Amino acid sequence: MPVENLARSDVVTAHEDEHVQELATLMDDSGVGSVVIVDGDEPTGIVTDRDIATRVVGEGMDPSETTAGDVMSDDLTTVDHTDGFYQVTELMSEHGVRRLPVCDDSNELVGIITFDDLNELLADEHMQLSDVIQAQRPEY
Template identity: 85%
Template sequence: MDDSHVGSVVITDGDEPTGIVTDRDLATRVLGEGMDPAETTAADVMSDDPTTVDETAGFYEATELMSEHGIRRLPVCNDSNELVGIITSDDLNELLADEHMQLSDVIRAQRPEY
């Protein structure tokens, strides 16, 4: 996670997600509980049966799932339940910022000059 600069890793069985390990899991479940990091496996600290979203889902469905389950990272799966990606709250915030920027450009373009 550190080498790849990511805050989570989805654990799979084949291509299907079975768990997720986040930086928070490592902080609270390994360091916070005094576990030996050298002897701790992903299975020891992962959240089982992660909530996922279909790759065809929209912004609102993803945010609703994240809100309902109190999560900041949402694995994305295809119709065969194979992991195809992950969407994070940071990704959604960036999308919203881009949308706001585009909206302000539209408003500026339609504003009469004085």
């Protein structure tokens, strides 16, 4: 199944010049743990709640003065919208990330897939498999 069928299309985005304090509020209001930093429609980086905790608070930086560009991970790993589940898990493992922006053929952001999304998918698949097994079980 292509990742575009699994990914969330409602990606929270911001620009490099946004202050970290604004990003934290945006994450809280949106109920997410990351903001993809974009230039136009192309992703250029990502800021996670962990980045804010370790790179801003942990370093004693002022969140109202620090920008996304100052703390974002700019060695961004993305996944193509046509890639499948296994390519996503391989990329996450290889790069040690829990979130992958999903891009189309023009490298424009079309979604995001997270480790939690994959776990939810697997849980649903296990539940469906369990239902099949239960339906096949003979009554004694």
